[in-house]
Amino acid sequence: MNAYYLACDVGGTQLRAALYAPTIAQAVQQKRIPTVGKESATERLMMLIADIWPSEGQVLGIGIGVPGMADPETGIVYKAPNIAGWENLPLQQQLQDRFGVPVVLGNDANVALLGEWRYGAGRGHHNLLYFTISTGIGGAAIIEDQLLLGEHGLGTEMGHLTILPDGPLCGCGQRGHLEALASGTGIAHYVAEQLAAGVPSQLAGQACPNTRQIAEAAHQGDALARSAFERAGFYLGMGLANYLHIFNPSIVIFGGGVSQTGELIFAPMRASLEKHLMSPQYLADLEFAQVQLGDDAGLVGAYVLAQQQISRQRSQSRLSQK
Amino acid sequence: MNAYYLACDVGGTQLRAALYAPTIAQAVQQKRIPTVGKESATERLMMLIADIWPSEGQVLGIGIGVPGMADPETGIVYKAPNIAGWENLPLQQQLQDRFGVPVVLGNDANVALLGEWRYGAGRGHHNLLYFTISTGIGGAAIIEDQLLLGEHGLGTEMGHLTILPDGPLCGCGQRGHLEALASGTGIAHYVAEQLAAGVPSQLAGQACPNTRQIAEAAHQGDALARSAFERAGFYLGMGLANYLHIFNPSIVIFGGGVSQTGELIFAPMRASLEKHLMSPQYLADLEFAQVQLGDDAGLVGAYVLAQQQISRQRSQSRLSQK
Numbered sequence: 001m002n003a004y005y006l007a008c009d010v011g012g013t014q015l016r017a018a019l020y021a022p023t024i025a026q027a028v029q030q031k032r033i034p035t036v037g038k039e040s041a042t043e044r045l046m047m048l049i050a051d052i053w054p055s056e057g058q059v060l061g062i063g064i065g066v067p068g069m070a071d072p073e074t075g076i077v078y079k080a081p082n083i084a085g086w087e088n089l090p091l092q093q094q095l096q097d098r099f100g101v102p103v104v105l106g107n108d109a110n111v112a113l114l115g116e117w118r119y120g121a122g123r124g125h126h127n128l129l130y131f132t133i134s135t136g137i138g139g140a141a142i143i144e145d146q147l148l149l150g151e152h153g154l155g156t157e158m159g160h161l162t163i164l165p166d167g168p169l170c171g172c173g174q175r176g177h178l179e180a181l182a183s184g185t186g187i188a189h190y191v192a193e194q195l196a197a198g199v200p201s202q203l204a205g206q207a208c209p210n211t212r213q214i215a216e217a218a219h220q221g222d223a224l225a226r227s228a229f230e231r232a233g234f235y236l237g238m239g240l241a242n243y244l245h246i247f248n249p250s251i252v253i254f255g256g257g258v259s260q261t262g263e264l265i266f267a268p269m270r271a272s273l274e275k276h277l278m279s280p281q282y283l284a285d286l287e288f289a290q291v292q293l294g295d296d297a298g299l300v301g302a303y304v305l306a307q308q309q310i311s312r313q314r315s316q317s318r319l320s321q322k
Numbered sequence: 323m324n325a326y327y328l329a330c331d332v333g334g335t336q337l338r339a340a341l342y343a344p345t346i347a348q349a350v351q352q353k354r355i356p357t358v359g360k361e362s363a364t365e366r367l368m369m370l371i372a373d374i375w376p377s378e379g380q381v382l383g384i385g386i387g388v389p390g391m392a393d394p395e396t397g398i399v400y401k402a403p404n405i406a407g408w409e410n411l412p413l414q415q416q417l418q419d420r421f422g423v424p425v426v427l428g429n430d431a432n433v434a435l436l437g438e439w440r441y442g443a444g445r446g447h448h449n450l451l452y453f454t455i456s457t458g459i460g461g462a463a464i465i466e467d468q469l470l471l472g473e474h475g476l477g478t479e480m481g482h483l484t485i486l487p488d489g490p491l492c493g494c495g496q497r498g499h500l501e502a503l504a505s506g507t508g509i510a511h512y513v514a515e516q517l518a519a520g521v522p523s524q525l526a527g528q529a530c531p532n533t534r535q536i537a538e539a540a541h542q543g544d545a546l547a548r549s550a551f552e553r554a555g556f557y558l559g560m561g562l563a564n565y566l567h568i569f570n571p572s573i574v575i576f577g578g579g580v581s582q583t584g585e586l587i588f589a590p591m592r593a594s595l596e597k598h599l600m601s602p603q604y605l606a607d608l609e610f611a612q613v614q615l616g617d618d619a620g621l622v623g624a625y626v627l628a629q630q631q632i633s634r635q636r637s638q639s640r641l642s643q644k
Binding site for chain 1: 472
């Protein structure tokens with residue numbers, strides 16, 4: 001009989017699901033639907049899972065990547081800001097009740113790093129850091145082959161590191177966080193502010209240029225646009241120095257739209273990192289990489305999560321039956 | 323035949339050693355000698371070990387806490403600033419060659435946390451943070467019962483977190499680190515600066531009052547002295563918020579002389595922590611504690627380190643012999 005893991009990637013725009021064989025990270029089948037519809041997001045997720053459920057064979061378990069704070073231990077989604085109604089939601093229990101198989105939740109950044117570690121840029125490493133830089137800054141850490149979660153799954157909020165007291169406002173309500181300084185939102189806010197203050201730029205006239213437009217202007221030599229990436233890279237390097245002092249990883253993996261601007265942000269980041277490290281030994285054998293799995297990282301990672309957790313639970317329950 | 327673990331605590335002032343039975347964290351015997359003498363520190367450490375070596379019975383292994391950067395994997399002391407000549411020192415190899423038993427090294431903060439976790443304030447916890455606040459700020463983390471070391475043992479340099487760009491100079495040469503703002507040295511520098519600027523205080527006239535003198539003045543209501551602790555507590559709370567966002571621990575343990583000033587620094591720390599957390603959920607079930615093992619934490623921890631590592635090596639070598 002065929003056996004499968006069912007992986008789901010919950011996003012603000014779309015819900016994706018895939019079926020995987022237990023040992024091969026290649027989806028047997030994939031489906032996606034919009035997150036928003038006349039049903040609730042939870043109902044739509046259940047519809048999608050029912051839709052992809054194999055007509056023959058067994059589902060060993062379901063792994064789900066959630067864009068927000070989720071506790072893998074209790075299976076509760078504390079808060080997923082982009083999914084209406086997902087606050088203190090016992091999602092694991094609801095899905096287990098509905099489908100009768102083990103369900104495991106993970107924060108989307110954690111799940112993406114699991115995918116990259118097993119099947120992407122992080123293969124062969126034991127101590128990994130991951131940063132996804134887009135609208136916000138998310139992150140994850142694997143330490144000696146174990147995902148860092150914390151007591152209630154609230155760890156590795158890597159963007160929410162104060163590095164500039166009284167600095168710009170962060171999406172979370174605090175000030176001067178790495179996310180407020182080096183995310184796409186942080187870059188765009190800075191440019192909008194400078195334009196409003198009358199700093200000359202080819203972007204003048206656009207009310208709120210986005211990161212892509214700012215990157216284009218920077219490539220064309222626009223001084224304000226270049227300085228916006230230099231500033232973001234400077235703070236990113238300062239934050240990264242902090243993280244190297246804490247974790248001493250062997251690889252740092254970057255993902256997210258802003259990291260695709262490449263050297264615009266990475267050149268000033270590296271200069272700032274070197275300036276802020278207390279010892280060059282933190283750079284010994286350290287690799288920098290970009291994500292390799294792209295849009296599929298969430299699905300592949302949810303599959304790895306399900307496989308890890310559920311095979312652990314099965315071996316524990318076998319032990320306790322002996 | 324009796325079997326023992328031999329634990330050593332290397333400090334800038336004294337070298338300590340103790341013999342422990344394999345399962346009881348109570349020293350059978352203890353000795354100490356000054357670190358500095360006519361021999362090198364390494365020779366003096368070897369003399370001390372030979373001196374406490376049991377006349378009957380077997381030594382299973384030696385655990386050593388080192389005040390500096392040490393790689394438990396390679397057994398090399400990269401740098402121990404307070405021990406003359408300890409730079410890129412293959413201490414593990416030298417001691418194994420001399421005594422013929424397994425030797426394992428650990429950074430002193432890591433070793434102290436191991437001791438507190440198994441026999442002190444951290445018993446029963448799985449996710450622990452430890453901060454020792456004295457001349458500098460050191461730290462350690464245990465995640466799911468495993469010490470966080472990093473790829474080359476250079477992790478958890480908790481004091482070397484930039485939280486105030488272009489802030490005061492740190493002992494490591496960088497600026498604005500938590501250590502430069504909230505350690506005893508940071509507090510004393512701030513007071514000396516304010517006195518030099520003519521700020522009135524009962525400490526005026528003393529060139530460089532130390533933390534103890536500043537704490538006494540604060541208890542007597544001196545405004546400058548109180549503000550020095552408030553400032554240190556503010557930055558400590560800001561740094562701690564960062565660490566809770568990263569680690570989501572269930573206990574934070576404080577040690578070191580400055581933490582003995584109690585509410586002088588902890589009251590402003592807690593206020594600042596609450597202000598800087600992105601969610602009160604990081605405080606759910608979170609315990610704050612002071613170290614319980616005092617001066618013995620280094621010895622007890624070196625014993626735990628030896629016991630853990632060496633029993634792991636023995637079981638691995640038994641497995642590989644099968």
